[in-house]
Amino acid sequence: MGKRATILDVAKKAGVSKSTVSLVLQNSSLVKQQTRDQVTAAMETLGYVYNRSAAGLRGAASGLIGLIINDLRNPFFTEFAASAQMCFARQGYSTVIANTDEKPDIQAQVIDSMIEHGVSAFVISPTYGGEDRPFDRIERAGIPTMQVLRQVDERTDLFPFASHDYTAGGRLAGEHLIAQGCRKIAFVGGIEDRPITLERMSGYHEAMTAGGLAPQAFYGRPSRAFGRDIALHLAKEHRDIEAAICFSDLVALGMLSGFAEAGIRAGRDFRIVGFDDIEESSIAYPRLSSVRCDSALFGQNAAEAMLAWITAGKRPPDQKRYDVDLVTRQSSLWEERDV
Amino acid sequence: MGKRATILDVAKKAGVSKSTVSLVLQNSSLVKQQTRDQVTAAMETLGYVYNRSAAGLRGAASGLIGLIINDLRNPFFTEFAASAQMCFARQGYSTVIANTDEKPDIQAQVIDSMIEHGVSAFVISPTYGGEDRPFDRIERAGIPTMQVLRQVDERTDLFPFASHDYTAGGRLAGEHLIAQGCRKIAFVGGIEDRPITLERMSGYHEAMTAGGLAPQAFYGRPSRAFGRDIALHLAKEHRDIEAAICFSDLVALGMLSGFAEAGIRAGRDFRIVGFDDIEESSIAYPRLSSVRCDSALFGQNAAEAMLAWITAGKRPPDQKRYDVDLVTRQSSLWEERDV
DNA sequence: CTGAAAGCGCTTACAG
DNA sequence: CTGAAAGCGCTTACAG
Structure with missing residues (x-):
């Protein structure tokens, strides 16, 4: 050679x-x-x-971007990561990706390793928990860093935060279901007291309060399995509940599956709105209504914001919320013509 | 600072x-x-x-592994990539991941970029097509490289190949459906003439021939959307077909959705076996039978094989096929107790 | 077990 | 527009 x-x-x-x-x-x-x-x-x-x-x-930029994701197996994050990576690649940047699997110690290790490799920037969808502040090492190294989708460090002047306007999304979903005539509407999924859960719920709360209705929540892991279980549970124990806003599409899709199993017709007997609008939602049966947080676009926006920072010195705003909108489909507004 | x-x-x-x-x-x-x-x-x-x-x-190894994936959004590959990455991370290696989105030109660019960054090894699930042999640049650079899941370079002595024993999987699925009493069994999904499609079909062909039955194929993109469409098509035009072996779980899950829409009870009126056994399959309704190709384990095996190569000089065998097995669930063997 | 020295392949002022 | 020189932060023989 x-x-x-x-x-x-x-x-x-x-x-x-x-x-x-x-x-x-x-x-x-x-x-x-x-x-x-x-x-x-x-x-x-x-x-x-x-x-x-x-x-x-000799001091040149490495052209390496560190992309750290709390759960790479979740299609919502996969979509975001893949999109950001491809956007960086188009500009000649390579991306070091690491999945932390929600483990703070892995996240700490991965951050250290990437600093050693001299990444020019970090884009991090961080893990909750962990002893010390995970970004302190980054701060010392002086590497431009954005936290996305989850804010774990309050110093957004150092680590700008970008996410979707989840509150508005929850409100849209709540108002929509109320307009459909639902009164007993539950919020399903999401770990209690986590910022994202609180955000996604807060809009729902607003809508319920405005409608003079009582909110009700079933917390749990944002997984298909939880959605399925809760659907079976509701079918047995809570036949009074008419509709649900789910923390994520994964939960909602799990509910669809559980209701099918229980013989309850989602969209007719029970209305469901998901969150995220992942690709699968538009072809599920019944088609799933969802609050669209365009992950692919968000990934691209985040990547572009970061590129503007490291190439042109334009630091992103401390806080940035991207608009979401509600996509209504069969699962929340079944009509005969849909059959 | x-x-x-x-x-x-x-x-x-x-x-x-x-x-x-x-x-x-x-x-x-x-x-x-x-x-x-x-x-x-x-x-x-x-x-x-x-x-x-x-x-x-100064000549030290970079501790960087290049992981190139043809379709990072497909959960089958996501699972593989995440698992391999975490295995590398446990051994102190960072992973540069790139999604090529099945585009040969992106793949070429990404390979060049990673060579510049001095990756110590490549693990590539390659894209089909493209002008010149994509691995020639790698060969010149003398970087240890494994091709996984898809073989596009015939020089497996240079670029060892590892995958699952798809032929055996297809055979298991075929024999199982025949044992269930099905006679008209179709193969659904997969791009015609692609090596993987041929492998997954060949076992099915063997089983059909052994049973004196005529094979029949419906080719197409291995996506949920295709599965849904084909299910609707079969429901309208091919009511004689009793069962399907799908190219992938994504196709099979799409069929489940399509049959639900068409009012056909999958598992009872029509039997389905998928391929890959992704996580969702075990909680879908009905539970999806599938040929299990443990992606997480495969990712770990591939990572370990590569680590043995670059740390101990033990080159993997030219060809390695990992065993698969058939997981039978409701979608292919509905019985009343399942209800 | 530890120190002094050379050199890896670039970039960056500084001259010309 | 181009060349000569220094130096980035390590590793690697080589002495001691």
């Missing part, structure tokens, strides 16, 4: 100095086109590949 | 030479415990972080 070619080899081949080669690499306008072409040709024939370690040592 | 501490600072603080600090970093046994402790303490108080760029320049 031989040794990898260096800029010195390229310089010799092209008949210029190595500084010139370096300048070509930076796309500097100091080099005239003809020289540039010679150098490029030499790189081509030598099979030269840029050595980023060497560049990094 | 000040400048980041270097080994020189640590050495001064600990009252040793910088070589000693470096040795401590390598966990060398040449340094006695007391010295090691002093150095470690100095690193602690200085907030020293290891600079991998510098180390990489």
Whole structure:
């Protein structure tokens, strides 16, 4: 295989100095086109590949973005991560991704490791819990960092936060179900007292209060399995409840499955609205109504915000909430023509 | 924020030479415990972080693994990627992940970029198609590389291939449905003529031939949407077909949804077996029978094989097929007690 | 067990 | 527009 070619080899081949080669690499306008072409040709024939370690040592940006996700298996986060990664890739940035699986110690380890690798920026959907403040290491390293989807560090002036306007989403869902004539509407899923749960519920509370109705919550893991279980539970013990706003589509899809099992017709006997609008929701049966938080778009927005920060120095605002909207489908407004 | 501490600072603080600090970093046994402790303490108080760029320049392994996935949004691959990444992380390796979205040009770009970053190894679930052989750049760079789940380069002596024993899985599924008394059994989903489709079908063909039955295939994208559409199609045009083996669980889950919509009771009126056994299958309604290809375990196995290669020089075998088994659930063997 | 020295492949002022 | 020189923070023989 031989040794990898260096800029010195390229310089010799092209008949210029190595500084010139370096300048070509930076796309500097100091080099005239003809020289540039010679150098490029030499790189081509030598099979030269840029050595980023060497560049990094001398102070150049690594072109590596650290993307840390609390639960990469959840399609909501997968979609976000994949979209952000592809947006970074289009701009020539590579993305180091790590799944922390909601474990603070893994998150701490992964952050340290990425700092060692010299990531130019962090985008983190963090894990809750853990002893010390997880971002302190990052702060010391002075690496631009955005927290997304979950805010765990209050210093948003240091670590700007971006998420969806969940409160508005919960309100839209609540108002919609009330407009459908539902009175007993439950909120299903989400870990009690977590910020996201509180946000998603707060809009629901507002809508219920405005309608003079009493809210009611069934907390639990935001998983299909929980949704299924709660549907079976409601079918047995709470036949009075007419509708549910779910913490996430995963929960809602699980409820769809559970109601099917219990012989209850979702959309008719029981109305359901999910949260997130993942791809599956639009083809489930019945089609699932959901508060759309466009993950793909959000991933792209977050990536672009970060790129603007590290390339143009434009720090994102401390807090940014992206709009959501309600997509109504069969599960909350069955009509005969849908059959 | 000040400048980041270097080994020189640590050495001064600990009252040793910088070589000693470096040795401590390598966990060398040449340094006695007391010295090691002093150095470690100095690193602690200085907030020293290891600079991998510098180390990489001097020839040390980067500790970076390149993981390239053709479709990161598909839970089958997400599960694999997340599991492999976490396995690498446990051994102190960071993982650069890229989703190629089945696009050969993105794959080529991503490979180049990762080579620049000096990844120590590649694990690739490649994209089909594209002009030139995508692995040639890797070969020149001499980076250990495994192709997983899809074989696109015939040189498995250079790029060992690991996957599941799909043929056996198809056979198990076929034999099972025949044993259930089905005669007209279709194969649904998968792009025609792709190696994986051929593998998954071949076992089905074997089983059908052995049973004196005629195979029949409906090709298509391995998505929920396709499964839903084909179920609606079968319900209208092919009421004679009694059962289906699906290319993937995604297709099978889509069929479940489509049959529910068409008023056909999956598991009773029509039997279905999926492929992959993703998490959702065990809680879908009806519970989906599936050929289990344990993605999480496979991801771990692949990661461990790669780690053995780069740390102990043990190259994986040219071809490795991991066993699969059939998990039978309601969708293929409904019985009254299941109700 | 520890220290002094060279060098990995780049980038960055500084001259010319 | 291009060249010579220094140096980024490590690792690696080589002495001691």
